[in-house]
Every structure is written in structure tokens, then in C-alpha cells.
Amino acid sequence: MAREIFVAKSDDLSDGERKIVPNGNSEIGVYRVKGRLYAYQNLCAHQGGPACEGLLMAKVEEVIAEDKTYQGMRFNHDEMHIVCPWHGWEYDLETGVMVADRTFRLRKYDVVEKEDGIYVLA
């Protein structure tokens, strides 16, 4: 049965914020983004970096016109990425899947919000 790990009181994790909580000999990163909660192990699938301690960045997209010409780049704020600070590996916040090679992923945890706060099920 999953163990509940207290993360924070609801008011202490504002939208766009992240909190790292200990879990044995590792940590779990908990995010609240656009009203939704996400939790992942703070361990990059690459060389083991603290993925959840890095930046949260929007996906970068190329702008290609109908005539196939390159028009620049833009941020797509509908897809946010967790970026490992060691080497820059990026993971889709929604799924934990590594965006450049979908055979890798962060370990995902369920997270619940109760009256007295936010909990991760580990």
C-alpha cells in the first residue's frame, strides 16, 4: 500500500511552484502548474541528476510557414518541460517522458490534495 508523504499545505504551493520532499534515500519533486499537481522522482534517467531541481521551461518549437520556410522559434506554454540541471535533459511535465527520446522517463507518483494539504503516494 502506498505511503502518504506530506508535501505542503495547499496555500504553500502556489501555481507555478515546485517543492522537493525527501523519500528515503531520494527525493520527489512536486509541481503545481495551471491548477494541476504532478510528482516525479528527483532522479534523471540520464546520469542520475536531480531533475526536479532544474528549470521548468516551455517547449521550444520551430515556426515553419506554409511554404516550408523557417520563421524562427517560439515557446509553447501548453507543454511544459522539467529540465535536469546537470545536462539539460527535458521531460514532459504531463507524462514524465523524456522529450528527445521517449524510451526514457522520470518515475511518476500519484499526488492528492486533501483538506489539510498535499500528499504524494510513494
Place this chain on the structure above:
Amino acid sequence: MDIPTSDIHKMSVEEFDTKKLLINAARQRDRRKLEDVLIVDVDCHHYENESLRDIIQYIEDPVIKQTGLVYSGSGTGAQSPLIPGVVGYQDISGRVMRYPLRKLEQTPADGTHRDIHLSLKWMDAMGVDYVSMFPTPMLLLGLHPQPEIEVAMSRAYNRWLVEQILPQNERITSMLYLPFNDPEASYKMVRDFGDKPGVVGFSVVSTRYKPVYDNAYMKTYRLMEEMGKPLAFHASYNWNDPLLGATNRFLITHAMGFTIYNAMHCANWVINGLPERFPKLKVIWIESGLAWIPWLMQRLDNDYKMRSSEAPSLTKLPSEYMQDMYYSSQPMEVPNDLDVLEMTFKMIKAETQLCWCSDYPHWDMDLPSVIYDLPFLDETAKRNILGENARKLFDLDVSGRFPDYAPPGGGTA
């Protein structure tokens, strides 16, 4: 410090501690018992530009020194008279956060240089015992249009390193910078510094256009061979190079730039028969990863079999000479199909010729686990690559960390 991101949610960071950043590296170290393994990092870095004012004090030419003092004092705007700049953003636009955050890190004011404190922090976290430390901005010094500046800066840097930094801790060594655009000055560098404590070899930054086969270098190679000091070719990149200037992403110019200069120099080295002229001179190719080596081996062998008249000094295949050379591992390409990497290891005789390195603190650094976790290596091969090969290459005294050191697989140190 605020790091701008794509969103309204900028990242605010109040403090930075390498030990905390690398806590997962320390966990890897403990899980694998790496404290019991000799680990020698043949290529890590510091930021010598942060000590520029001290280094400039060692410049011998009074005119260049005065120029440098002005620059390191009040500054001269965006220009640097001493170290050429090049466009780039190795930190992936702030994503590799230790670049912008490093200035926040606190170190004790106890007389030990900050670079020693910072180096020992990450070394201890990874379980690294000894390092060969290289500069960072000076990796572009070979592109300076004034050879006398390369000579003045590198000589000042080497003196500063040998007199002020290396004596502070025996775990930190260096392969001193050679001002390769001036062959005579390179010779004097080897002559004057080759026997200094902590100097384990000499290095040429390969991002330059002087050919290694030039007769002007032969006496330097001979001197290094006589002194038993290895010669390293350390990769970097130059986005202003006419070839790399045709690339429009740093990803490309890095992937290619950090390999093509070393590949060019290596091809020149082999085909001109320099291994025949200097059979005891040990040569190591640094920071080009490994994938370029099988490519170059096959290309040179194929052409050599048809055009051996252009390489009459050779008595064996180019690839066989390349198997006698040494290679640093980072940034080690790890293909999803590990058979590819295993074949690469086989082709370069990795068990005796490959030396692990971290390149820390740079963005594409490797941990010791990239070698230690490879399923196709036995324990002896892992330990050779992580430390023993470098110990032999540098003739390194490791008794300070391993008083009773015995080479993996038997034998005596």
C-alpha cells in the same frame, strides 16, 4: 539570483552549493563503493578568467602586461585584448544552472584558492582522487591573431598554476598549455616547466590551424618524449570557423567542432608517421568523445591501402597506430544499442588506452558511473579506465590516497 525562464515563473535561487547539486553523484559513489577505486580524471576545468588579475601579474612582457592590467582593472568594455571570444551558449540558455549560479557559491577564506575548494567539492562528491585540470576561456587562446599574446598569456597562466595553485593540493595536477602558434615558445615551455611538481604533461588546444607535422615542432616532441611527458590534444570549437560558420545551432557546432579539429590533427599525426619518429611519446586525444575514432580509423585505413605511397613512413595500418594512442572518454556517446559502444571500446583497445574524465563543471560532464555501469566491462577493465590507465600515462604517485595501491588485475604500481 533570478534565472529567466520561458514563463512568468522565473527561477529564484538564493544559494548554490556544488555538494548539494551533486548529492546524487555522492549516492552513486557510495552505492558503487567508488571510494575504494582509484579514479583519475584526465580532463576537468576551472575558470581561470576569475583569477585573471593574479595571472596577469605573471606576464613577462611589460607592454602586454600593461594592456592586461587595464583590462582586468577597470575593463575595456566588451573587448578582451588577451583571450578571444567566440559566440556560444554551452549552458543551454541557462538550463544547465551551475553556469549562472557558480558566482553564488561560497568558499572558505582560509588562504586556499577558491578553485581548489571548488574542485575538491565535486571531486569528493564523485569519488575522484586526482585530476588533470584545464582552463576554460583559454581553450580559445589559440585563435588569437597575435601569437605573442598566446605566448604571454599561457606562460603567465602556467607560472601562476605551478607557483600558486598546484602546490596547494597534490590531488590537482595539470597538463600545461603549449602556445602552439609559436613553436619555439612551446619548446621553452616544455623545457622550463616539464619537471615542475604537479605537471603531468602538456596540452595543445586543437582548435587552431597550425599543422602538427611542421618540422618546427619536432624538437618539442623529442623533448617531451625524453622527459616522459604525454602530449594531449584538447578539443574545443570555433563557431567563426568557415566550416562551422555554416551551422546554425550550437548543438551542431559543438558536436562537430569538438571532434573535427582533433580528427584532423590525429590524421596528420598518423599519416606523417610521427608515431614512428617518436615511438615513446604518449599522445592522448581529449574531449572529443569516442564515436569519431572508429570513423577515422576506417577512413584512414581504407585510403591508406590505396595510397600508401603518400604515407611511406608507416609500417602498419593507421588504425593500429591509433590503437597505441590514448583517449579521454567524455562526452561519451551512449547509444541505445550498447553493442555499438562495445565495438568502439574493442576498436580503441579501451582496457589499456581509454581514460575516464568528467570535464566538470562543463555542461556535458560525465560521472564515473558512465564507465562503472557498463555491462560489457569486467571489474579490471572498469578500474583501468577509471584510474589505472591515467596513473600509468601520467606516472602518477597515488600513495597519498592509496598507500598500498596495487594495479587492477595484478602487477605492481
